[in-house]
Amino acid sequence: MDNPLGLLTLKILFLSCIAVGGFIATVPELNRFVVHVQGWMTDGTFATLFALSQASPGPNLIVATLVGWEVAGLPGAALATLATCLPTLFVAYAAMRFRTRHGQAGWFRMVERAILPIAVGLILATAGLLAATTSGAEPRRLALTGAAALFLLVTRRSPLIPLAVAAALGAAGLL
Amino acid sequence: MADDPPVPASPVTPLQLFVGFATISIVGFGGVMPWVRWLVVDRRRWCSAEEFASLFALANFLPGGNVLGVSVMVGGRLAGRRGSLAAVLGLVAPAAVLVCLLAELYRRNAHLEAVQGMVEGMGSAAAGLIAAMGLRMVWPLRKSPRALVIVLLVVTAAAVLRLPLVWILATMLPASLIAARLTER
Structure with missing residues (x-):
């Protein structure tokens, strides 16, 4: 599979499944993947993207949006953003229901x-x-x-x- | 596959959740968590401070962004499955569009000193906002030496020793559970 869009989406999907402690904890691994493993951008570009995502309003995970934007334009930005949200959407909803049921235990x-x-x-x-x-x-x-x-x-x-x-x-x- | 019954006496609609979260997504510079707390606890009183703290703690142990987890849980508690989806869409979509526009704008103006100074100044203030949020959450724990010792140990491990997060969780979670068990009345 050589398609950068698919690879990046799968990588971010995987990272957001293991990112305990906030998405920010996955940034070093994301950096390693897009710069050193795949060579899609330089370290300098990644650092700029990260700084911009911090200076921009919104949750920290939009750093993934920018990486997707840089790698594959609009589809990249859209898929990268979805990949950061979906795992948490399901897991947190299940956790919330579990808490409602057992919260008084x-x-x-x-x-x-x-x-x-x-x-x-x-x-x-x-x-x-x-x-x-x-x-x-x-x-x-x-x-x-x-x-x-x-x-x-x-x-x-x-x-x-x-x-x-x-x-x-x-x-x-x-x- | 019926939706959960909504929380009783909760007049909050998915649309209100979407608008609320979209608003803080657009103004929420410097990490959006302090803003989520401001919206949910201070501004709209959708949750009590205690409930927010406990949802927040839970979200930290779920995969993915912890802000995202809190939003899913607050939205879901107030308006079921559609509430969760509305909160997440509001939190992420406007910010994602905005950050791409900002990246293009920066690409054209990165040479200006004022632009760089502005971004740096906002970074420093953002650190202060996160500190204030942490201190506000310490306040309810002030009468529990057990909790304060654990807060201190985690801060030292994460900020001073810079240990990997997995180690901190693997050691502090059992320790904190034992301490909570021992101090239980």
Whole structure:
């Protein structure tokens, strides 16, 4: 099978089936596949696609959309996006029904109590890693990260406000 | 193959779910999870904070994007199978179209310093939004030393030691289960 569109779709389908902990965890493997195994793009192109998907609104998995777009145009983007969503759609729906049925059971409560702190820890770790990469140890950018967090903690206003301020500061060359 | 009966006293339609999720998909810069929480808990009050936290925790142990998993579960709980589909379509489709447009726009303007600065500034703020979401989720755990120790261990393992996720889950899940069992009243 030499068709890049089919290969990429199958690869993403497989990755989204094993991506426990969020789609972002599969990005290194996606990179290895499209750059080093298949040679469809350079490392530099992949890095740009990733940065753009982070700067764009929407869930992290749209990095796969962009990779599909780069490899096979519109059909690539569409199939790559579908491949990221379908496995989760089925599995999460089944999990939700299971939870509705057994959610009051003692053992289920206990498993939930065990899982929650791990999930919270992973979120905080993601925030820490992201702050470190985006700031490049530049104090002004770290302060911006802290200010954005504080804004969301003390007000209930839209998160768009700190993002717009940050975009304006960056565009003015103040960061 | 009948649909599940909808959650009682739930006036939410698939269309409302689609519109809600599509809106945050378009404004949700910097990873959409903080926005999903804002929409579902703060803005629309579709779920309580506790329920959201527990759905979120469950989604982290399912394959695929965890935002996606939460959306499927919130949509499904409020409006059955069609609710799940509406939430996912709203969450993903507008963002997928937008990111392709953005990639073309960037290709034409990547040489401008202001454009690069803007993208970088938004990255820093996005990290802060995720931190705020994590801290908000720690707050309900504040009276449980068991949970706080596990949060701390996971943060250290993932952000400081940078261990592979599979290792973290394989060690911390049994440890956390034992701790939860021992502290059960």
